[in-house]
Structures are given as C-alpha cells and as structure tokens.
Amino acid sequence: MERKELNELMDFAVEFGARLMTSGGEIWRTDDLLHLIFHAYGIEEPDIFMLPHTLMISVQPKDQEPVMRHKTVGDILVNMEQLTQLNRLAWEIRDNHIPVSTLKEKLHAISIHPPYPRPMIICGMAIALLSLNYFIGGGVMGGVLVAIGIAIAMGTQMYMHEIFPVNHLLLCGISSFLAGSVIMIGYKTGLHSNPYLLMIINCIGLIPGIPLINACREMLNGRVLSGGLLFMTAFLETLAVACGFYLSLVIFGGVL
C-alpha cells in the first residue's frame, strides 16, 4: 500500500472507530471491526489502543516510517441505527475491497443523527418511565409527575448544552435537580405522598445504565483499564444525578 493510501486509510479508521464508540459501540466491538478493516487492506497487525474517550491506532508498514493517529472520542449517545450501519460498512469493506479513496465518502453517507427528533426521544423516555412507574407502584399522579420531571431533565440535557455549554457532570446534576424539584412541588401541593419513590423512577431514566453493563463486560473480558474507567464515569454521573435529587429534597423542605 502506498503512503498516501495508508494515510487515507488511517484517517478513515480513526474517524470510523470514534463514531462507533460515540454511538454506543463497545470497546471489543470497535477493536474487532477495526481489525477487520485493516485485514481487508493487507495490514495484519495494527496496534489499536482504546480507552472510553481515546482511540489510538498505529501501523508499521515494511521499510517505512510508522503511521499513527489519535482521536479524542466525545460523549456517548446510544444510536443503534448508526452503530448497525457502521457494522455493515465494516463487513462491506472486508468483502468487497472498496477503494481507499471512497471510504470517507461512504462513512459520511451514514447519518450521525438518531432516526427520531429530540421531542420524540423525550417522549420515548417518558413512556419507558411511565411503564416502570407501574412496576414500582407510583400511581397515576406519580406517573404524571415522573413524565413531566423526565421531560424537563432530558430537555435540559439536550438543549442547554447547545445554548450554554457546561461541564457534563454539572449538567447531570442540574437536570436531576429540576426533575426532583417537579416531584417535590407535587409532594408539597399534595399530588403525591411518596417523592422518594418517584425520584428512584426518574433516576432510572437519568443514570448511564448501558455503560455500567459494558463496564462489567469489559472487565470480565480482561480489559480492566477501559472497564474500570467506564465504571468510574458511570459512577460519577450517577453521583451527580443523586446529588441533584438530594439538593431538591433539601431545598424544598426535605423528607430526609
């Protein structure tokens, strides 16, 4: 492979891997698919190093200087449609030996946006939590408060970041504080008698559950470093969410 082509392939690979990771792809999956792509172009042993927010790829061609790429991976926003299409692209590359010059074009043809608009995603989460409300026994008014709370919390997370960028953990805390405040106002006005229960239901929608499972799977697969970091990230986010709810309990006259 010529130097120019190798550079193009590396640029593609690092962007492909980063997009896969941000769409919720596990580290083992990203590693697997990147190896698949490199093997398709005759590179048998690429060095791939991944952490939850970092991707590094290094290739040592015969009689040439090594080529290396590094990319910082953004926040994870689970997008199964993008993940599936990226998965399919990797297998297409492996089977059809697509020219390197067209790879970027193919990657950019895959939309980074989720298949649903943001209000629909918020409605989806509200439906999910309303159903959970049945299992936990929050009642009808409880369900209404949970739905309003999660809509405000998710709306804050989605839109506030664009208007006024703040630290991600702070954003988690602010959104859970707002959701908690809705529940506490409902409690104070006599709409519901158990705010603690409703906060638990809302919390289930705000904590990073999937990264938590992936963290355990990574650690059991022997990737202790990346699994540990994923676990710490999930733990800190949950801590921020819990602090937000706790603050609303304290400010609105608390039950603790």
Added chain:
Amino acid sequence: MAITEILLACLFSFTCTIGFGICFGIRKEELVWAGLAGVVTRIVLIICESLLFNRLFYTMVAALVGTLYAELVGMHKKVSIAKFLYPALVLLIPGDVLYEMIMAMIQLDQPAMMHHLVILAQALLGIALGSMIGPMLFRSYRREHRI
C-alpha cells in the same frame, strides 16, 4: 402471581422497552422486536425470581435468555445484535439500587451503602455474565453471516 398481573407486567415491559428503544435510536420497523425482548426478559425474570433466590443467578439466567433472543432475532433480521441486546438488558439494570447506594453514601449511612453495593455487584455481575455467554455460542455463525 395472578395471570392478570403477569399479563400487565408483560404489557408494561413491552411499552417500557419500546420507550427505551426510541431513545436508543432503533428504527420503527424493529421496535416491536425490541419490545418483545423486554417481554421475554421480564417473563424469565418473574419465573426465576420465584425459583432462584440469589439475585446473581436469576439476573444471569434472565440476561442469558434475553441475549439468546437478541442473537436469534439479529440473525433472522441480519442486523447487529446490539439492537436487540440493549433493550433486552435495560429492564434488568438495577438503577434503583445504584441510586439508593449513592444516596446512602451521601448521607454517610455506611451499613446501607454496603448492603446496596453487594446487591448492585450481584446484579451487574449477573447481567454481564449472562450477556457474555450468549454471544460466545453464536460467534462463528455471526462471523459467517456478517452481522
């Protein structure tokens, strides 16, 4: 548990998983399959909870069955199994326990924190183990069919 209760549990598991499926960006055509993943996992969880008293084991069995369902549907529809795996597992995530553990931590209630930590570890380990065994069984088939 009465039949009505079981049916309601299935119905709400279905709607709950569909809701999470929308958040995960699963396309309309596949949402029903994702919803059924939640139903399957919930039914197994209800059965196993009454038979096995250790949270590690009943969560593991439920996660394993959910993963097998995701594998079979993924193979049938020729798409990545993650699309059905996450919705199958999402109902098993012990979000309430995690929240209670951290609340206990904030309030410096060490015994409660340790109690919830043990339950959380059991549940997470169960889900992780259950969801790892399924893919091992189908790995070669998936490789062959590029999914």
